[in-house]
Amino acid sequence: MEHNELNEQELQEFERKLRTAMSRRAAPLGLKTRVLAQAHERRQGQRRRWWMIERIAATVLLAAAVGGFVEYRHLEEVRKGEAAKEQVLTALRITGRTMGRVQERLSEDR
Amino acid sequence: MKRAMVWASMLALGVGISTVAARAQDELPPPSPIEKTLAERAEHVTEVTLDKNMLAFAGKFMNKDKDDDKDEKEAKEMIQGLRGVYVRDYEFDKDNEYSAEELEGLRKYITTSDWSPMVHERTKGAKEGTDVYLKMINGQVQGLFVLDAEPRELSLVLILGPIDMDKIGALSGNFGIPKQAVKDVKKAQKEAGK
Numbered sequence: 441m442e443h444n445e446l447n448e449q450e451l452q453e454f455e456r457k458l459r460t461a462m463s464r465r466a467a468p469l470g471l472k473t474r475v476l477a478q479a480h481e482r483r484q485g486q487r488r489r490w491w492m493i494e495r496i497a498a499t500v501l502l503a504a505a506v507g508g509f510v511e512y513r514h515l516e517e518v519r520k521g522e523a524a525k526e527q528v529l530t531a532l533r534i535t536g537r538t539m540g541r542v543q544e545r546l547s548e549d550r
Numbered sequence: 551m552k553r554a555m556v557w558a559s560m561l562a563l564g565v566g567i568s569t570v571a572a573r574a575q576d577e578l579p580p581p582s583p584i585e586k587t588l589a590e591r592a593e594h595v596t597e598v599t600l601d602k603n604m605l606a607f608a609g610k611f612m613n614k615d616k617d618d619d620k621d622e623k624e625a626k627e628m629i630q631g632l633r634g635v636y637v638r639d640y641e642f643d644k645d646n647e648y649s650a651e652e653l654e655g656l657r658k659y660i661t662t663s664d665w666s667p668m669v670h671e672r673t674k675g676a677k678e679g680t681d682v683y684l685k686m687i688n689g690q691v692q693g694l695f696v697l698d699a700e701p702r703e704l705s706l707v708l709i710l711g712p713i714d715m716d717k718i719g720a721l722s723g724n725f726g727i728p729k730q731a732v733k734d735v736k737k738a739q740k741e742a743g744k
Contacts, residue, residue, distance in 0.1 A: 521610060528612070529625060534705060539696065541698050542671075545680050
């Protein structure tokens with residue numbers, strides 16, 4: 441019985457504490473501003489990080505595109521140069537062959 | 551005032567004509583219509599047209615490495631200073647696929663009054679023959695034109711620019727130019743310079 445009374449006392453104490461804890465209390469002064477400022481800062485930080493990542497990605501992409509274009513132009517120039525060189529050698533070979541035939545014909549006549 | 555304007559316009563016209571003429575001398579001719587008909591009949595056609603810029607560009611890619619062959623080195627030296635190389639080679643599967651008129655047309659198309667005939671070789675009754683023309687300016691060879699007609703092959707070679715016969719001589723053996731041909735050209739060069 442005594443045990444039950446004590447329990448009731450304890451329960452009452454618990455209820456009191458709970459009521460106190462659950463009671464509506466005003467937020468500390470400036471908490472809202474601080475929370476909003478912190479959230480804003482976090483968002484800004486995230487935005488800054490993304491902006492940085494975007495910039496780096498764009499720079500890498502641009503560098504790759506420019507590098508690729510330069511390399512393509514270089515390869516294209518080498519290809520054209522090699523083709524022109526082959527043309528010169530072909531022209532000289534035909535010239536040599538033609539001159540050879542001319543000479544042959546002339547020496548036959550002599 | 552009116553007379554001065556007439557003189558000025560005549561002078562401008564004169565300058566214009568001489569500039570165009572000077573440029574025409576330096577430039578390769580556009581392909582002759584005869585070439586098109588020959589190409590249609592030929593079994594195998596080789597056409598090479600290289601102007602001054604293309605020759606200079608090709609020169610950059612020649613003999614870049616020490617390992618490159620001797621031909622390239624000599625070819626590079628030979629094309630230096632040239633204003634154009636124009637080569638046409640037609641191979642036919644039958645004899646005499648070209649006419650004497652076409653050969654004459656090609657000769658006339660390329661050679662203007664600046665060109666001196668050096669070799670003109672023909673056999674009576676045969677279409678085959680050889681023509682070699684040189685363009686001499688102040689005793690210097692400034693152009694070489696060769697038209698060689700074989701039964702199944704027709705070759706046209708036009709080289710514009712200062713031609714160093716010694717360099718052509720250096721090509722002997724490598725590109726198949728016999729030394730005697732070079733000697734003949736040099737002899738003609740000397741005679742034309744006199």
